[in-house]
Amino acid sequence: MSTTEPSPTPRALTFDCVRCGLTVSALDPDGRERDHCPGCLSSRHVVDHDGGGASACDGRMVPLSIAVPRGGVWVLVHRCVRCDELAESAVTADDNPLVLMRIAVRPLADPPFPLDLFGEV
Amino acid sequence: MGRRNRDRRERRPQRPKTVLHAHGEIGGAGSFRCAGCRLEVPAIAPGTSHRNHCPHCLTSLHVDRRIPGDRAADCRGPMVALSLAGRTDGEWRLVHRCSRCGGLSVNRIAGDDNARALVRLAVRPLAGAPSGFAAVARGALARL
Numbered sequence: 001m002s003t004t005e006p007s008p009t010p011r012a013l014t015f016d017c018v019r020c021g022l023t024v025s026a027l028d029p030d031g032r033e034r035d036h037c038p039g040c041l042s043s044r045h046v047v048d049h050d051g052g053g054a055s056a057c058d059g060r061m062v063p064l065s066i067a068v069p070r071g072g073v074w075v076l077v078h079r080c081v082r083c084d085e086l087a088e089s090a091v092t093a094d095d096n097p098l099v100l101m102r103i104a105v106r107p108l109a110d111p112p113f114p115l116d117l118f119g120e121v
Numbered sequence: 122m123g124r125r126n127r128d129r130r131e132r133r134p135q136r137p138k139t140v141l142h143a144h145g146e147i148g149g150a151g152s153f154r155c156a157g158c159r160l161e162v163p164a165i166a167p168g169t170s171h172r173n174h175c176p177h178c179l180t181s182l183h184v185d186r187r188i189p190g191d192r193a194a195d196c197r198g199p200m201v202a203l204s205l206a207g208r209t210d211g212e213w214r215l216v217h218r219c220s221r222c223g224g225l226s227v228n229r230i231a232g233d234d235n236a237r238a239l240v241r242l243a244v245r246p247l248a249g250a251p252s253g254f255a256a257v258a259r260g261a262l263a264r265l
Contacts, residue, residue: 049224049225050186050187050224064206064214064216064227065204065205065206065207065214065216066204066246067203067204067216067218067246068204068245068246068248069203074246074257077203077204077206077216077225079227085187086216086225086226086227087225088218088225091257093256093260097257097258097260100257101257101258104246104247104257105247106206106207107205107206107207107213107243108243108244108247109207110207110211111211111213111240111243112211112212112213112230113236115240118236118237118240
């Protein structure tokens with residue numbers, strides 16, 4: 001065994017966002033590993049969420065919607081632009097609040113039926 | 122009314138159905154029973170030809186895997202409505218999550234879907250959640 005081998009965990013401390021090019025730290029303020037850019041909330045399709053394991057797609061994942069499971073914590077739903085696979089990822093403390101809010105109000109800003117009728121129901 | 126309601130006529134045509142469904146499913150019997158509220162739902166829906174969820178409680182069934190209609194999933198768990206996503210042409214898409222295996226899927230809403238259930242889902246991120254909306258709003262104000 002050669003001594004020039006890198007250490008078993010040469011984890012990169014930063015990564016570049018595939019959409020906006022922002023260099024972000026690999027760990028979020030809470031110490032967990034980040035899976036999306038805090039600036040534009042884009043992600044990369046590296047995990048196969050259906051079959052498990054690593055994915056060969058490597059496409060860009062755009063934020064689709066915000067889900068609120070039990071507990072009231074916001075969860076981002078991502079969708080891959082190449083293969084249309086969906087993924088969930090937790091919202092971190094330093095995610096861009098304006099982009100988050102825009103995704104959250106997007107269905108209500110453009111409803112398929114008039115919402116003012118709900119005042120009478 | 123939304124801003125983009127004027128160009129509703131330029132609607133994307135739906136993909137034709139290319140899969141054959143088993144007997145007793147949609148296409149076989151002409152109706153299915155909801156996995157959540159046991160409502161008998163006709164397979165033909167206004168506004169969409171790909172109905173996959175109950176119009177009353179919006180519950181779906183985990184039968185498809187990667188391609189819609191492939192019937193390749195062996196989970197068969199009930200999928201509850203998780204969130205709503207808007208499309209650029211103003212239509213709403215419903216994101217489902219399997220309550221057994223956690224798989225996600227997206228489907229357009231149908232014309233006879235329960236509007237009250239849909240709106241309840243749409244306002245859920247903005248409802249006074251302890252660590253959702255309030256935390257994000259605090260973060261936005263702190264940066265201004």
